[in-house]
Amino acid sequence: MIEDGAIPAARIARAFDAAAAYDAHAVIQRQVADWLAERIMTVASSAPRVLEVGCGTGFLTGAVLPRLAGADWLMTDIAPAMLERGLAKYPGVRGRVMDGEYPDLPGEAPFDLIVSSLAVQWFADLEAGLRRLADLLAPGGRMLVTTLVEGTFAAWHEAHRAEGYAAGSPVYPPVDSLKRMGWRVETRRFEQRHESAADFLRALRAIGAGTPRDGHRPIPPGAMRRIARRFEAGGAVATYEVALIEIPRPRSG
Incomplete structure (x- = not known):
């Protein structure tokens, strides 16, 4: 399921590396990480081996790691500067620069948990990327990720359509397309x-x-000024439609 207009990984990495003020502005990202953290704690085993994909500056790590005794936590991110800022907050946690869509972790798998908060929406092919990650799970392991879905920035997109244009933000998949993959989605x-x-x-x-x-x-x-006025007339509200996906280890054979 390759998304239309997918953004090349190198451009994504550069953009996030330049996001020096991320923590001050990532309000929704912190809220989503807290939601995902609560779900992780319902399925986590004791002393698990955990792979985090797209760790950013460590919102999810900070929400889960102190509550998960004995965890061997590996933070990964496509953007080196983001990973460095995240690792600086949690001495002793391991990290690796990695494109999560194409995991390259020789000698590390399997993992009891694979987690990711608002990162996998940047995958060019979401289904294929998630299935590659799920192959790294240990027997009985779980992958829990959050991603943006259709309806995100609805008012912004509608303001563009009303003026005969399409917004430049990515096109996110409908929830039903994720459910058809056989995964638990809320x-x-x-x-x-x-x-x-x-x-x-x-x-x-x-x-x-x-x-x-x-x-x-x-x-x-x-036209951009007219679009802005329409968006502001509706309250300038950015909506984030977020799916939490739970994926078990694939059955062998």
Whole structure:
């Protein structure tokens, strides 16, 4: 399931490496990490071996690790600077720069838990990438990830459509497409109100998520001002439709 307009991994890494103010602006990302952490604690075994994909600056690590005695936790991220900031918060935790869509972990697998909070939506082929990760699970292991789905930034997209344009943000899959893969999926909506359209865009850039999808053409300034006014007339609310996916270890044979 290759997403239309998928953003090349190198561009994603550069954008997140430049997100020096991530912690100050990633309000929803912290909330989603807390939600995922609660679910992880319901399935975690004692002293598990854990792989975290797309660790960023460590929101999920910080929400889970202190509660998971004896865990061997491996933080990974495609962006070296993000990984460095995350590791600095948790001395003794191991880390590796890695593109989670194509895991390269010789000698590390299997893992009892594979976790990821709001990172796998950047995969070019979500299903294939998640199945590769699931192959790294130990017997009885679980993978729990959160990802953005259709409906995210709905008001922003609607403001664009009303002016005859398409927004540059990625196209996220419908929830039903994830359920058809045979995985357990639940959803939750998160909302963040902004002062203006410009504030919304600044916040996205500050967390490294402002990179437009491939093939997106810049919108003329006049049209962009009209789009901004429509978005602000609706309250300048950014909605995040988030799916929490639970994937067991694939059956052998």
